[in-house]
Structure formats: structure tokens, C-alpha cells
Amino acid sequence: MPRLSHSPLDLEALVEAIAQPSQGAVATFAGLVRDHHAGRAVTRLAYSAYEPMAEAACEAIIAEAQQRFGVRADLRHRLGDVPIGEAAVVIVAAAAHRAEAFDAVRWMIDEVKSRVPIWKRERYADGTEAWVDPTVPDGIVAARQSP
Amino acid sequence: MPRLSHSPLDLEALVEAIAQPSQGAVATFAGLVRDHHAGRAVTRLAYSAYEPMAEAACEAIIAEAQQRFGVRADLRHRLGDVPIGEAAVVIVAAAAHRAEAFDAVRWMIDEVKSRVPIWKRERYADGTEAWVDPTVPDGIVAARQSP
């Protein structure tokens, strides 16, 4: 099942699919597109991916989370243009006890950020655009006027 | 706004109400009614509360979470009969960064369990019923045949 989607992500559907009557604790995380970054007003944002590698990385994260934390887990990441306020990523973990559910979700979002080949291009209110780069101090490669 | 509800809880609505374009991280927790407890098959379950005190305790937990963690937060707790698999409690916190959102949700569920005057009566597949008591080893006061 693809974990990457060009359509809006449905947290509720993910929760319903993962929940089982034997597992009472469901933790989730949603990363929503913010209207600002690096001190600039963001007007739109687009995600792109190295899709086959990103799909494989998402699968691996889910499988590892299930193994490490004894949970049922899933995630979705949005690609393409994402309007401000909509979810870029949603993660869910269900467990018999809440500690494992929380730990799994927290671990998964860290892993998504560090190992899934996805990139983000932001457009700002002043008409410039930039690639987001969490490894540089400002968080973006110098914004340039878009073509 | 009442935090206690006799109707099914809507996690998605709570997330939508709390999310803001300036706060990109939304963490949630849902506690679902499990089909077993203390080694017994649970067939139904009912929550009751000291309602005015429980409402005040929920309000206090939300306000304290917002203060402590710098998040926007909310929660709902179900009362009355709750079918297996449905949510007994849902909690949500939105923050600029994910650590605060996770910490707030985790803190809130712990506080709900320790300070909101709510009680739970379980009915088991063998026809007995019991009050749930997390302070005793078995987790329930001895199950008795229901009237």
C-alpha cells in the first residue's frame, strides 16, 4: 500500500484502520504546513520525493516501529502542493498500553525526518522561493526570485 | 464547553478545532475501550462521573497543559455505556514544535487518570460485573453476578 499520497491525508481513517479491540491506546502525530518558516510568511509549499526509495523507507520505518515497540503502526506522507494548514505527514500507533504508543509515534516522526528522501520547496509572500534545508542555520537555501 | 460527553467522541473535529496555521505539530491520544481486562473478556463498560468536579478538573488540566507546555490543548471524556473499540477519552495538543505537543498529550492523559473523578464499571462475558480499581493488584473490585 502506498504511504505517499498526492491527496489530502485522512488521520481518522488511519486511526480506524489501525485500532483493534485488544489495543486500547492510540497515539497520533500530524505535521501540518505552517504559514511561516525562517521568519518568512509562507504562501505555498510543495513536497517532492525519490518515490521508490521513499516508499521503501516508509515501509521500513513502519516495520521497525512495530518490531521495536510491539505496536500496530502506519503513516502517510503527502506529496505535491500542500495548502497551509493541511497535513504533510500523519503517523499512528496502537498498543495495549499508552507508553509504547507514544514512544513509537515519536520515534517514527524522527525517522521520517532523517531517512525518507523527501524535499520541500517553499514560496514566500515576497514572491521568492527556496528549498528547505534543515542542515543549514537559516533552515533554507537562500531564497531566490522564482522563475 | 463541556469536556464530558454521552455521545461518541470525534477526534478529527477536536484536531480541526485546535490546529492553527502557526502551529505545525499536532499530537493526539485516544483511549479506546478494550475487549479484555484483568484476564476477563469485557462485553460492555459504563463510565460515571462526579460531573461538576470532573468538568472542573478537565478544565484545569487543559489550562495547566497550555501554560506548562505552551500548546493549544483540548480533551473529551465519554460517559455512560461505551461500546468496545470506541473512544473513552481523546486528547489533542498543537504546538509549533513536536516535542511540546507530545509532552503535553502525555502529561494530560496521566493527569486525567489521576485527578478526574470518573469511574468505570465493566461487565464480563461470564455475566459478572465489577468496578475498575487501578489501586488494587487485580485492577478490579471482586466481580459479582450482576442483579
Add this chain to the structure above:
Amino acid sequence: MLFARYAELLGSERVEVDLPERATADDLINALRQLPGGALLPPQPFVAMNHAQVRAGQRLAPGAEIALLPPLAGG
């Protein structure tokens, strides 16, 4: 006011007991334990007055809403 299991023990969600002036929560518990079914109440249940927890030895205010709370099981 009594809730959940404690209400079952005493057969009612509301009971009235006569207490001396300046009575404390302990005096109330002792009086309740004399009632039919009351012997099964624990010696130190959680007591709330006007929706706030009563500290050990705290006096009960006349006219206050006093509640005995069994171990909490929400969440």
C-alpha cells in the same frame, strides 16, 4: 454524596449524617462506617468538599457539598 462503588455499598448516592460542629473528614468517615454497608468503606477514602480534595484533618464547612470518591478509573 457517594459515587460508584461507595454508593452501592451504602445503597444510595446521598446520605445524611449528624456531625458535631467543627467536624473533620475523619469524623464523617467514622459516622458513615456505622451505617448499614458502611463497614466496607476504606478507612481513608478520597474526600472532596465543594469539588476540591479535603486535606487530612481539614474541617468540613457547614452546608458544603461533601463527596466520597472511590479510586479513580477514568481515561
Add this chain to the structure above:
Amino acid sequence: MLFARYAELLGSERVEVDLPERATADDLINALRQLPGGALLPPQPFVAMNHAQVRAGQRLAPGAEIALLPPLAGG
């Protein structure tokens, strides 16, 4: 294959370079840095071969799908 900012730098998502047999990722990077726009590539970008990270000094297999990945920004 090139992605995101790196594709912009070199003006394409796919480039072909001639490499000696038994070439490593470093050899590939050096060849790419000679291309127009390639000088702005970092000296040690993240390289993937057949969807797995290439370790320093690892040889590139002939016919493998090689990708240069800019700093990740998902989540």
C-alpha cells in the same frame, strides 16, 4: 538521478557521466562537479545506490540506479 535542489543546479533530473570501472561514489561526485552548475554540489552529498545509502569508498555497481540526495526535508 538528481533531486530537488541538485536537479536545479545541474538543470536535469538525470545525467550521464563516464566513469572508470570500479568507480566509487567519490569518483561520481568529482565527475558531476565538472559539469555546468556542478561546482555548487557539496563535496560529500548523500548518495544512494538502488535505494540504499552508499558508504564512503563503496564501489558503484554497473547498471545500478545511483541517486544524489539533497538534505532531507520530509515530515
